[in-house]
Amino acid sequence: MIELAGLTKRYGDKVAVDHLTFTVRPGVVTGFLGPNGAGKSTTMRMILGLDHPTAGDVRIDGTHYDRLKDPLTYIGALLDAKAVHGGRSAWNHLLCLAQSNGIPSSRVAEVLETVGLTAVARKKTKGFSYGMGQRLGIAAALLGDPRIVMFDEPVNGLDPEGIHWIRNLMKSLAAQGRTVFVSSHLMSEMALTADHLVVIGQGRLLADTSMADFVRANSRSYVRIRSPQRERLLDVLHQAGITVVEAGGGTLEVAAGKPEQIGELAARNGIVLHELSPQQASLEEAFMQLTAEAVEYHAHAGPAAVPQGWGAGWKGA
Template structure:
């Protein structure tokens, strides 16, 4: 288990992490989300003792990282895949890590085989593709067979087969009772992998909840109803105290009524239905809604900007305030 209590990090006048308190529990994949600049990387670095907190505390199974005698046997992490010595072979890179943490040499061959790098074990990582570098970083995280694993953007550079593999690997590790903590900007992938979510914005905790509850609490759900008798269906629903919202194509959005109940109502009043489909928000939509006020670096919609050289009605260039 990873436990954060009031974790805070300041750089001068800027607060990167602001009194974060949450726990990452074993037996599930916990996703770590936040906009760019939210403090995710700083938080993960403090978990691993790479940055010192201004205040607060992080415990790895009850101990600080610097109290772990052989830390790779307790927690493995992938934060930066390219953080390897380019002149050493993949095998020797892992050998140095193994020797510094009292890990048997035979474990090196096991993790290289697991991540699919056995054939390039004697090659130097500086010639690896981004995906191969990611696999080597994952091998390093798994080297000590730890009970706690942290991954920052683990699918970067991986092909579809590699993404499928790392997704199943994380689920398998969590199924073994391990603590798995993963940060990623790929919402579609996170939705398939994580069971629990921790979301931060501007260094502060925004959510610590299950995936299902997060989407339900931060999105709008409704049933889409399409019928050749829209007015009749509307009148029927109004008689039940339900006011549908019409879409541009004539379909209706109905909130607060289960699809099965809507089907029963339509059947009872002999209304023909062409569509009856529940609509639920994606993780991305729920995330965008929750973090809308916490985005530090925000681009603007080009369509909303005046075209280059836009001129006023009199033909003169539009005046700009200085």
């Protein structure tokens, strides 16, 4: 379990993390979401003792990270896939970590097999692709067989097979009763992986809830209807006191409507329906809705301005 209480980090006048309080519990995959600059990486670094909080507290299974004996056996983390000495082989990198935390050397072979790097175990890591580096970082996180794992953007650089593998790995770890805390910008992937969400914006907590409740609370649900007897259907729905919005292409929308009720009304009145489908926003749409006011860096549509004097032929660096 990871527990944050009033966790705060300031860099001069800049507040990167602002009184965060939440608990990451075992048995579920908890997604950690927020726009760029929201404070996610800083929060993860404070959990691992890499940055010291200005105020507040964070504990790993009730203990501060710097007081954990052999911390890799408590919490394993992937924060930066490139945090590896390029002159070392994958095997030696993991062996050094194992020896520093009292982990049997036999565990090195086990985690290399788990992440699919056995064939390149003796190769120097400077020749690894980004995806191979990600796999090595995940192997390091799993090395101590920890009860808690924490991943920052774990699918970066992975191919589709690798993404499918890490998704199933995180679910499997949670099913074993471990605490799984993962940050990602890939909303479609998070929607398939996370059970619970912690969302922050500009360092502040915006949501701490289940995936289903988050989407439901931050999006519009409606029933979409299409019928060749559109005008008759409109009359029937109005008579039943159901508010209908006319959308484009002859489509009708009923906000927060029940498709069963609409289908039964249509059937009783002999109305043919070509479509009767409940609609719910995606995680991405719900996330954008919630964090719209907390985005620090805004891009704008349209051609980027070329610095004066560079001329029409300038193509940038």
